[in-house]
Amino acid sequence: ILNVEQSPQSLHVxxxxxxxxxxxxxxxxxxxxxxxxxxxxxxxxxLFVMTLNGDEKKKGRISATLNTKExxxxxxxKGSQPEDSATYLCAHDQMNNNAGNMLxxxxxxxxxxxx
Amino acid sequence: xxxxxxxxRHLVMGMTNKKSLKCEQHLGHNAMYWYKQSAKKxxxxxxxxxxEERVENNSVPSRFSPECPxxxxxxxxxHTLQPEDSALYLCASSQALVWSGDTQYFGPGTRLxxx
Numbered sequence: 001i002l003n004v005e006q007s008p009q010s011l012h013v014x015x016x017x018x019x020x021x022x023x024x025x026x027x028x029x030x031x032x033x034x035x036x037x038x039x040x041x042x043x044x045x046x047l048f049v050m051t052l053n054g055d056e057k058k059k060g061r062i063s064a065t066l067n068t069k070e071x072x073x074x075x076x077x078k079g080s081q082p083e084d085s086a087t088y089l090c091a092h093d094q095m096n097n098n099a100g101n102m103l104x105x106x107x108x109x110x111x112x113x114x115x
Numbered sequence: 116x117x118x119x120x121x122x123x124r125h126l127v128m129g130m131t132n133k134k135s136l137k138c139e140q141h142l143g144h145n146a147m148y149w150y151k152q153s154a155k156k157x158x159x160x161x162x163x164x165x166x167e168e169r170v171e172n173n174s175v176p177s178r179f180s181p182e183c184p185x186x187x188x189x190x191x192x193x194h195t196l197q198p199e200d201s202a203l204y205l206c207a208s209s210q211a212l213v214w215s216g217d218t219q220y221f222g223p224g225t226r227l228x229x230x
Contacts (some may be wrong), residue, residue: 004157034218043117043221044205089158101146101209101217102171105158 004092006106012115013080020076021109023090027071032093034103035064035075039086047075047088059095080113118142121206128196129230136152136191136225138206147189148219149181150205158205190194196229203227 006023013019025033035047048057053068061078078085087110091103116225118141128134140147164183178200180192180196203226207219216225 006185036221041223043116043119043223045216049218091158099220101148102163103160103219107155107157114167 004090004104006088006090006109008109009107010037010112015080015082017080017113018076018078019080019111020074021063021088021111023073023075023106025071025073025090025092025104025106027068029067029094030068030071032101033066033068033073034091034093036089036091037086038089038108044089048081049093057083069074075109080111082115084114085111085113097107117220117222118216118221119206119208119220121204121225121226123208125153125225125226125228127228127230128193130196130198133192133194135193136204136206136227138189138191138222140187140189140206140208140220142208142210144220145186146209146217147183147186148207148209149189150221151202152205152224153199153202154166156159162191180214193227196227198229201227201229 008020019105032051034049048064050066055066057064063076066073067098087108089108091105094102121140122137146165150158152158161175162181167183178195183192204223205224206222209217211221
Protein backbone atom coordinates (compact mmCIF):
# COMPACT_ATOMS: atom_id res chain seq x y z
CA ILE A 1 0.00 0.00 0.00
CA LEU A 2 1.50 3.30 -1.10
CA ASN A 3 -1.26 5.66 -0.04
CA VAL A 4 -3.65 5.97 2.85
CA GLU A 5 -6.95 4.36 1.97
CA GLN A 6 -10.21 4.40 3.88
CA SER A 7 -13.25 2.23 3.48
CA PRO A 8 -16.10 2.48 3.06
CA GLN A 9 -16.31 5.91 1.44
CA SER A 10 -19.75 6.44 2.97
CA LEU A 11 -22.01 4.65 5.39
CA HIS A 12 -25.67 5.08 6.34
CA VAL A 13 -26.74 3.51 9.63
CA UNK A 14 -29.73 3.69 11.92
CA UNK A 15 -29.52 5.28 15.35
CA UNK A 16 -28.32 2.67 17.82
CA UNK A 17 -26.35 0.63 15.27
CA UNK A 18 -22.69 -0.04 15.91
CA UNK A 19 -20.31 0.48 13.02
CA UNK A 20 -16.67 0.38 12.08
CA UNK A 21 -14.39 1.78 9.40
CA UNK A 22 -10.99 0.78 8.08
CA UNK A 23 -7.85 2.80 7.41
CA UNK A 24 -4.98 1.17 5.48
CA UNK A 25 -1.55 2.77 5.37
CA UNK A 26 2.03 1.93 4.36
CA UNK A 27 3.53 -0.27 7.08
CA UNK A 28 7.07 0.95 6.40
CA UNK A 29 8.39 4.20 7.93
CA UNK A 30 5.52 4.30 10.37
CA UNK A 31 5.54 6.88 13.16
CA UNK A 32 1.92 7.45 14.10
CA UNK A 33 -1.66 7.14 12.90
CA UNK A 34 -4.16 9.91 13.54
CA UNK A 35 -7.95 9.80 13.50
CA UNK A 36 -10.00 12.95 13.03
CA UNK A 37 -13.72 13.69 13.06
CA UNK A 38 -14.88 16.41 10.66
CA UNK A 39 -18.35 17.85 10.79
CA UNK A 40 -19.58 19.98 7.92
CA UNK A 41 -18.59 23.67 8.22
CA UNK A 42 -16.43 22.97 11.28
CA UNK A 43 -12.75 22.28 11.94
CA UNK A 44 -11.46 18.70 11.86
CA UNK A 45 -11.34 17.50 15.47
CA UNK A 46 -8.63 15.16 16.69
CA LEU A 47 -9.90 11.85 18.09
CA PHE A 48 -6.82 9.68 18.57
CA VAL A 49 -3.09 9.54 17.96
CA MET A 50 -1.81 5.98 17.91
CA THR A 51 1.84 5.04 17.82
CA LEU A 52 2.37 1.45 19.02
CA ASN A 53 1.41 -1.80 17.35
CA GLY A 54 -1.57 -3.21 19.21
CA ASP A 55 -2.60 0.19 20.56
CA GLU A 56 -6.23 0.50 21.52
CA LYS A 57 -7.73 3.88 22.36
CA LYS A 58 -11.21 4.80 23.56
CA LYS A 59 -13.15 8.04 23.84
CA GLY A 60 -16.72 7.57 24.99
CA ARG A 61 -18.48 5.35 22.43
CA ILE A 62 -15.64 5.62 19.94
CA SER A 63 -12.61 3.35 19.98
CA ALA A 64 -9.74 2.54 17.64
CA THR A 65 -7.17 -0.20 17.18
CA LEU A 66 -3.84 -0.22 15.39
CA ASN A 67 -1.85 -2.89 13.56
CA THR A 68 1.39 -1.39 12.28
CA LYS A 69 2.80 -4.65 10.95
CA GLU A 70 0.01 -5.15 8.46
CA UNK A 71 -0.76 -1.45 8.05
CA UNK A 72 -4.34 -0.97 9.19
CA UNK A 73 -6.41 0.71 11.86
CA UNK A 74 -10.08 0.25 12.72
CA UNK A 75 -12.39 2.89 14.17
CA UNK A 76 -15.46 1.62 16.00
CA UNK A 77 -18.56 3.54 17.04
CA LYS A 78 -20.87 1.79 19.48
CA GLY A 79 -24.56 2.72 19.47
CA SER A 80 -24.36 5.41 16.78
CA GLN A 81 -26.22 8.66 17.44
CA PRO A 82 -27.28 11.32 14.90
CA GLU A 83 -24.62 13.65 16.33
CA ASP A 84 -21.98 11.11 15.22
CA SER A 85 -22.76 12.03 11.62
CA ALA A 86 -19.51 13.39 10.20
CA THR A 87 -16.57 12.48 8.01
CA TYR A 88 -13.94 10.40 9.79
CA LEU A 89 -10.40 10.90 8.54
CA CYS A 90 -7.27 8.93 9.22
CA ALA A 91 -3.76 10.23 8.57
CA HIS A 92 -0.41 8.49 8.39
CA ASP A 93 2.31 10.45 10.20
CA GLN A 94 5.86 10.45 8.86
CA MET A 95 8.14 12.64 10.88
CA ASN A 96 10.21 15.22 9.10
CA ASN A 97 13.80 15.40 10.34
CA ASN A 98 13.44 19.15 10.71
CA ALA A 99 10.43 18.74 13.01
CA GLY A 100 6.78 19.10 12.11
CA ASN A 101 4.37 16.29 11.33
CA MET A 102 4.01 15.13 7.73
CA LEU A 103 0.45 13.86 7.61
CA UNK A 104 -0.89 11.96 4.61
CA UNK A 105 -4.66 11.78 4.81
CA UNK A 106 -7.06 9.20 3.51
CA UNK A 107 -10.18 10.19 1.64
CA UNK A 108 -12.37 9.78 4.69
CA UNK A 109 -15.47 7.77 5.58
CA UNK A 110 -18.66 9.81 5.61
CA UNK A 111 -21.03 8.51 8.28
CA UNK A 112 -24.71 9.42 8.29
CA UNK A 113 -26.80 8.26 11.26
CA UNK A 114 -30.55 8.31 10.77
CA UNK A 115 -32.78 8.94 13.81
CA UNK B 116 -13.19 26.01 19.08
CA UNK B 117 -9.75 24.61 18.34
CA UNK B 118 -7.72 27.76 19.02
CA UNK B 119 -6.86 28.17 15.34
CA UNK B 120 -8.66 30.92 13.41
CA UNK B 121 -8.71 31.61 9.70
CA UNK B 122 -9.83 34.64 7.73
CA UNK B 123 -11.61 35.11 5.50
CA ARG B 124 -13.97 32.12 5.67
CA HIS B 125 -15.03 32.61 2.07
CA LEU B 126 -13.18 34.27 -0.80
CA VAL B 127 -14.06 34.76 -4.44
CA MET B 128 -11.33 36.09 -6.67
CA GLY B 129 -10.55 36.55 -10.32
CA MET B 130 -7.54 34.97 -11.96
CA THR B 131 -5.65 38.27 -12.06
CA ASN B 132 -6.29 39.21 -8.42
CA LYS B 133 -3.87 39.05 -5.53
CA LYS B 134 -5.26 38.01 -2.18
CA SER B 135 -4.01 36.58 1.09
CA LEU B 136 -5.35 34.00 3.50
CA LYS B 137 -4.57 34.48 7.17
CA CYS B 138 -4.21 31.94 9.96
CA GLU B 139 -3.63 32.61 13.64
CA GLN B 140 -3.10 30.10 16.43
CA HIS B 141 -3.58 30.86 20.12
CA LEU B 142 -2.13 27.58 21.41
CA GLY B 143 1.56 28.43 21.79
CA HIS B 144 2.50 25.90 19.11
CA ASN B 145 5.71 26.05 17.10
CA ALA B 146 4.69 24.39 13.84
CA MET B 147 2.06 25.54 11.35
CA TYR B 148 0.70 23.98 8.20
CA TRP B 149 -1.32 24.77 5.08
CA TYR B 150 -3.54 22.08 3.58
CA LYS B 151 -5.70 22.04 0.49
CA GLN B 152 -8.84 20.01 -0.04
CA SER B 153 -10.12 19.91 -3.60
CA ALA B 154 -13.48 18.40 -4.42
CA LYS B 155 -13.54 14.62 -3.83
CA LYS B 156 -9.84 14.49 -2.96
CA UNK B 157 -8.09 13.87 0.37
CA UNK B 158 -6.62 16.68 2.39
CA UNK B 159 -3.27 17.48 0.83
CA UNK B 160 -0.32 19.02 2.69
CA UNK B 161 1.03 22.14 0.98
CA UNK B 162 3.50 23.78 3.36
CA UNK B 163 5.03 23.13 6.78
CA UNK B 164 6.68 25.76 8.97
CA UNK B 165 8.54 24.85 12.12
CA UNK B 166 9.93 27.62 14.35
CA GLU B 167 9.07 30.04 11.55
CA GLU B 168 11.28 28.23 9.04
CA ARG B 169 9.77 26.47 6.05
CA VAL B 170 10.63 22.78 6.30
CA GLU B 171 8.48 21.33 3.57
CA ASN B 172 7.04 22.48 0.28
CA ASN B 173 5.14 19.70 -1.41
CA SER B 174 5.79 20.78 -4.99
CA VAL B 175 3.23 23.54 -4.76
CA PRO B 176 3.03 25.98 -7.71
CA SER B 177 4.72 29.33 -7.15
CA ARG B 178 1.41 31.15 -7.46
CA PHE B 179 0.96 30.07 -3.82
CA SER B 180 3.41 31.88 -1.56
CA PRO B 181 3.43 31.21 2.19
CA GLU B 182 4.71 33.54 4.86
CA CYS B 183 5.26 32.88 8.56
CA PRO B 184 6.26 36.14 10.31
CA UNK B 185 6.11 34.59 13.79
CA UNK B 186 5.04 31.34 15.42
CA UNK B 187 1.43 32.47 15.84
CA UNK B 188 0.69 33.69 12.32
CA UNK B 189 0.73 32.08 8.91
CA UNK B 190 -0.26 33.60 5.60
CA UNK B 191 -0.88 32.18 2.16
CA UNK B 192 -0.46 34.78 -0.56
CA UNK B 193 -2.32 34.05 -3.76
CA HIS B 194 -1.67 35.51 -7.21
CA THR B 195 -2.71 34.63 -10.74
CA LEU B 196 -4.63 31.58 -9.59
CA GLN B 197 -6.45 29.20 -11.90
CA PRO B 198 -10.05 27.98 -11.58
CA GLU B 199 -8.72 24.53 -10.60
CA ASP B 200 -7.23 26.15 -7.48
CA SER B 201 -10.76 26.54 -6.13
CA ALA B 202 -10.78 24.48 -2.95
CA LEU B 203 -10.99 24.56 0.84
CA TYR B 204 -7.72 25.76 2.39
CA LEU B 205 -7.10 24.63 5.94
CA CYS B 206 -4.51 25.82 8.39
CA ALA B 207 -3.27 23.73 11.30
CA SER B 208 -0.76 24.00 14.12
CA SER B 209 1.04 21.57 16.41
CA GLN B 210 3.61 21.45 19.18
CA ALA B 211 6.00 19.41 17.07
CA LEU B 212 9.57 19.44 18.29
CA VAL B 213 11.42 16.17 18.06
CA TRP B 214 9.03 13.29 17.72
CA SER B 215 6.03 12.76 15.52
CA GLY B 216 2.61 11.89 16.73
CA ASP B 217 1.75 15.36 17.96
CA THR B 218 -1.86 16.29 17.34
CA GLN B 219 -2.50 18.94 14.72
CA TYR B 220 -5.25 21.44 15.51
CA PHE B 221 -7.14 22.73 12.51
CA GLY B 222 -8.85 25.97 11.70
CA PRO B 223 -12.26 26.04 10.02
CA GLY B 224 -10.82 26.72 6.58
CA THR B 225 -11.21 29.29 3.82
CA ARG B 226 -13.47 28.32 0.94
CA LEU B 227 -11.78 29.80 -2.15
CA UNK B 228 -13.48 30.20 -5.50
CA UNK B 229 -11.41 31.34 -8.49
CA UNK B 230 -13.45 32.70 -11.37
